[in-house]
Amino acid sequence: MCPQIVVVTGVAGFVGSNLAKHLLRRGYEVRGIDNLSAGTLENIDARVDFHQVDIRDVEIYPIFEGADAVFHLAAKNCLPECAKYPLETASINVTGTVNVLEAARMAKVRKFIYADTSAEYEGIKEFPTAEKHVRPLGIYAASKHSGATFCESYREQYGMKIVILRYFNVYGPAQDWRRVIPPVMSSFILRMLQGQPPIIYGTGKRRRDFVYVDDVNDFHLIALVDDRADGNIYNVGSGVNYSVNEIYDLIEGLLGSGLLPIYKSELPGEAEITLADLTAANSLGWTPNVQITQGLSRTIKYLQTQVANAKVAIPGR
Numbered sequence: 374m375c376p377q378i379v380v381v382t383g384v385a386g387f388v389g390s391n392l393a394k395h396l397l398r399r400g401y402e403v404r405g406i407d408n409l410s411a412g413t414l415e416n417i418d419a420r421v422d423f424h425q426v427d428i429r430d431v432e433i434y435p436i437f438e439g440a441d442a443v444f445h446l447a448a449k450n451c452l453p454e455c456a457k458y459p460l461e462t463a464s465i466n467v468t469g470t471v472n473v474l475e476a477a478r479m480a481k482v483r484k485f486i487y488a489d490t491s492a493e494y495e496g497i498k499e500f501p502t503a504e505k506h507v508r509p510l511g512i513y514a515a516s517k518h519s520g521a522t523f524c525e526s527y528r529e530q531y532g533m534k535i536v537i538l539r540y541f542n543v544y545g546p547a548q549d550w551r552r553v554i555p556p557v558m559s560s561f562i563l564r565m566l567q568g569q570p571p572i573i574y575g576t577g578k579r580r581r582d583f584v585y586v587d588d589v590n591d592f593h594l595i596a597l598v599d600d601r602a603d604g605n606i607y608n609v610g611s612g613v614n615y616s617v618n619e620i621y622d623l624i625e626g627l628l629g630s631g632l633l634p635i636y637k638s639e640l641p642g643e644a645e646i647t648l649a650d651l652t653a654a655n656s657l658g659w660t661p662n663v664q665i666t667q668g669l670s671r672t673i674k675y676l677q678t679q680v681a682n683a684k685v686a687i688p689g690r
Contacts, residue, residue, distance in 0.1 A: 376402045378440045379597070380482075382428055382473055383447030384421060385412025387548045388488070388540070388586060392444060394418050395590040404436055407447065416547050428469040437480035442597055445473050446488045448517065452642050455513035466516035467523070474527045482533075484603070486596050487524045489539045490517045491582070491610065491647050501650035504539065504606045511642045521606075534603045536596045541610030541649050545586035545668060546675035557617060558583070558624070558669065562676050565630040575639035577618035582610040582647045585668035588661035595657050602657060610649025611661045623669055 379396055383389040384405025389412065393403045397420050405421040406428060417423055426432050428447045437443070448466050449455055455462040470487070477485050496508025509518040521537050528535045548559045555563075561571040592609050596602045615623075621634050651660075663671075 376400050377442070378402045378404060380404045380406065380437055380440045380443045380477075381421075382406045382443070382445050383412065383488075384423065385409055385414065385416050386446065387412075387416075387545075388543055388589065389444070389446045390416035390418070390547055391545065391586045392446070392590055392593055393421050395587075395593065397421070399594070404440065406433060406436060411451075411549060428473050429464065431472070433472065434476045434479060437476045437482055440477075440480060440482050442484040442486065443473065443477045443482050444486045444488070444593065445470060447473075448488065448520075450490075450513060452492075452511065452513050453640070455516065456511065456642060459512045462512050462516045463519070466513075467519045470520035471523050474523060474533075478527065478531055478533060484534045484536070484597065485524070485527075486536045486538065486593070487521060489521050489537050489606070490514065491539050491541045491608070491649065492644070493518055493521075493539060494647070495644055500646055501612065501648040502608070503650040504608055504653055528604060534600075536602045536604075537606040538592070538596060539606065539608050540589065541582040541584055541608065541647055543586055543589050543609075544583050545672055546679075548586075548672070557581075557620060558672060559676065561621060561624050562628070562669075562673055563680060565624065565628050565632050566673075566677060568630075568632070570632045571621055571624075571634045573617055573621065573634045573636050575617075575636070575643070577621065577634070577636065578616050579643060580614040580616050580646045580648070581620075582612070582614045582649050583620075583665065583668075584609060584611040584649075584661055585663035585671075588663050591662075592654060592659045595659055599657055605653065607654045607657075608649040608651060609654065610647070610651065611665075612649055612651045613665075614646065614648045615665065623666060624673075627666070627669060627673060
């Protein structure tokens with residue numbers, strides 16, 4: 374039997390590159406799409422059938438022919454950049470999503486899995502937060518909500534099998550430390566490895582639900598093969614949250630750098646608390662298994678060997 378073909382958009386990014394490796398290890402054939410505006414070639418496994426093309430381009434259509442499933446991860450997702458460039462954000466995250474949906478529909482792809490975001494819950498003050506209510510406030514959240522709405526429309530109009538996953542704060546190897554404002558964990562680790570104090574915006578008391586990328590990929594496979602997931606929305610988090618200060622303490626405990634954080638003014642648009650209600654995901658038999666210190670240790674090991682020794686300049690967070 375030939376291996377199933379899975380298309381991954383955003384394959385050169387953090388989650389996409391890890392997902393591609395996860396699928397390849399399990400015998401799937403992976404076709405990857407990325408315009409390399411944020412992801413890098415070094416992230417892409419050599420076994421991926423890679424296509425450097427923008428998701429808004431009609432050139433993507435032939436890539437979907439004969440594919441069994443699509444993971445649509447490509448997006449503009451840096452919050453300050455999204456707020457600064459709302460038209461570009463809408464073009465990528467809304468128009469790009471519709472173009473990917475249409476390519477999948479035309480190719481009669483069996484299943485479409487959409488990467489949504491916990492930013493959908495920005496205006497919700499109920500914790501842990503379940504999937505039933507959303508209130509996107511920022512440009513990024515609004516754009517992703519619009520993409521998710523188009524997914525629902527394609528499911529209703531064309532009978533496509535669609536699963537929507539709302540990621541919380543995913544972390545792990547290959548996380549995008551090159552951003553203008555890098556993700557907190559990779560920023561802390563890299564700065565401390567290079568003898569620079571970590572930078573905390575605000576008081577450091579904001580709490581985040583961090584989930585390790587391997588746990589996320591385990592749920593990706595469930596969404597791919599379990600028909601019970603079809604037509605549903607799932608939170609993908611850990612069900613536990615930590616303050617930014619606590620993350621610093623955990624990383625310092627592992628590194629023993631002796632470096633104290635520098636506190637700067639709060640960044641706009643940051644949620645006070647994120648915490649996933651995992652009832653729906655748990656009903657499919659999924660539970661995150663990687664504890665925070667284990668995940669941080671793996672992330673540190675990757676950054677020590679793959680990034681820190683290269684003497685790269687790390688943007689301040």
